[in-house]
Amino acid sequence: xxxxxxxxxxxxxxxxxxxxxxxxxxxxxxxxxxxxxxxxxxxxxxxxxxxxxxxxxxxxxxxxxxxxxxxxxxxxxxxxxxxxxxxxxxxxxxxxxxxxxxxxxxxxxxxxxxxxxxxxxxxxxxxxxxxxxxxxxxxxxxxxxxxxxxx
Numbered sequence: 001x002x003x004x005x006x007x008x009x010x011x012x013x014x015x016x017x018x019x020x021x022x023x024x025x026x027x028x029x030x031x032x033x034x035x036x037x038x039x040x041x042x043x044x045x046x047x048x049x050x051x052x053x054x055x056x057x058x059x060x061x062x063x064x065x066x067x068x069x070x071x072x073x074x075x076x077x078x079x080x081x082x083x084x085x086x087x088x089x090x091x092x093x094x095x096x097x098x099x100x101x102x103x104x105x106x107x108x109x110x111x112x113x114x115x116x117x118x119x120x121x122x123x124x125x126x127x128x129x130x131x132x133x134x135x136x137x138x139x140x141x142x143x144x145x146x147x148x149x150x151x
Contacts (some may be wrong), residue, residue: 003133007024022055024083026120040151044143045085045107045108045109045110046107046108046109047110048063048065048084048109049063050063050084050111052113055105056139057138057139058136059108059115059119059132059136059137059138059139060083060135060136061134061135061137062132062133062134063084063111063112063135064130064131064132065086065109065132065133067131068087068088068109068131069131070128073085073086073128075126075133076088077115077124078115079111080117081109081112082112082113082115082135083106084109084110084111084112084113085109085111087108088105088106088107089106089107089111090106100129103135107150115137118139119137119138119139119140120137121137124136124137
């Protein structure tokens, strides 16, 4: 807050900027504490973190899904997008127990990745190992566009 112009427009502006900066620092510290990993979509589903890589032949997507089994993952391609979804549930043996600390997350997760036009969707493959889902998306050999001659 400004000591020189507390009731002026500049003082109110300075107070607003200070609040924005304070909120930014608070959000940054919260993200740092949680590793920045806890994100949810509009339906409340967890959004798994992922990496997307590209080389000359394919796109590679690696989604981090710790504590998930292969059977709990649903992978679909439709409407030009790749959909990764599933649900994890707490083991039954712990439901009646007194839980002192619970930091593992349970419930639905989902992530949607829009695919480029130059991919062979029918040749997409996936494997799941050590909590990482790896999806290989081959590229088309031919260019996705074409030249049009003007007459």
